[in-house]
């Protein structure tokens with residue numbers, strides 16, 4: 381008799397993260413920046429990660445890209461990239477090893493808040509885009525040059541035939557941001573990780589960039605992880621949403637699950653703290669009371685308990701992640717009373 385094993389179906393998943401713990405060690409103290417985080421980036425879908433400053437959004441991105449600072453490390457958990465060649469355990473790869481360098485920037489690309497993190501000041505913009513095309517796509521010569529020019533044109537850079545030869549310091553901040561995005565998109569990545577990519581840009585350029593990301597997703601099936609503070613962006617672009625608080629994903633689901641049926645008190649508070657487009661001027665906007673705890677001196681149990689109107693004695697223990705539906709999960713002891721009905 382053969383025993384059937386049920387393997388999770390990952391055919392529509394680009395990256396799975398399971399039980400990820402990433403800690404920082406500074407002055408002999410440990411900051412549990414990510415304390416057991418699980419989520420999936422689906423192929424051809426956008427996952428938005430939201431949460432207040434310091435909750436672990438950027439550390440999540442750096443863990444996937446294997447770009448963590450020296451004082452930090454992945455302590456537990458796994459990050460699996462479901463590539464066309466089979467599954468690759470990114471957490472086990474050497475940070476600067478050949479395989480990770482091939483994947484990073486080619487199959488998994490990242491765009492940062494600060495474009496100078498990705499651009500090298502001593503090479504022209506065109507050289508850097510062409511270098512990426514050569515390394516990841518083996519595209520050289522005239523073809524690569526034309527591709528670089530057309531990418532800059534798509535990004536709305538005027539006179540791209542000329543500007544392609546400029547060094548980063550000749551570009552304005554917004555242009556550098558667009559050049560970096562052109563570089564990230566050059567190789568049609570399977571996964572794009574974007575950390576607040578448009579915060580410094582005006583709304584027209586922001587809309588153009590989001591439209592390009594959307595095209596990448598539709599035409600190339602790219603899975604996108606977008607870190608943002610902007611709930612308007614989430615409502616417009618997200619397929620899936622993960623809400624982070626102090627190193628945990630406290631609620632996750634489809635955009636409908638999280639925005640229409642928010643269940644965790646933190647998600648509810650976060651949504652009540654921002655104006656909603658179309659609801660007019662007289663909205664009741666409430667700041668979330670209290671402040672985030674000291675990350676080096678974290679409370680026991682639920683990290684949000686001190687700021688939560690629903691906290692009870694049980695919240696001194698960490699609540700488990702509970703599935704409310706096939707797509708929606710939450711980390712709250714009182715979820716049954718809080719889940720919106722209808």
Ligand SMILES: Nc1ncnc2c1ncn2[C@@H]1O[C@H](COP(=O)(O)OP(=O)(O)OP(=O)(O)O)[C@@H](O)[C@H]1O
Pocket residue numbers: 404406411413431432433434435436437438439440449451675
């Ligand atoms: N280079 C670093 N050295 C020490 N601690 C760090 C470093 N980077 C992040 N941390 C810590 O890790 C935790 C998570 O930070 P992270 O930068 O991921 O937050 P974030 O949600 O991205 O915030 P923001 O929205 O402000 O970018 C915080 O407690 C932060 O202090």
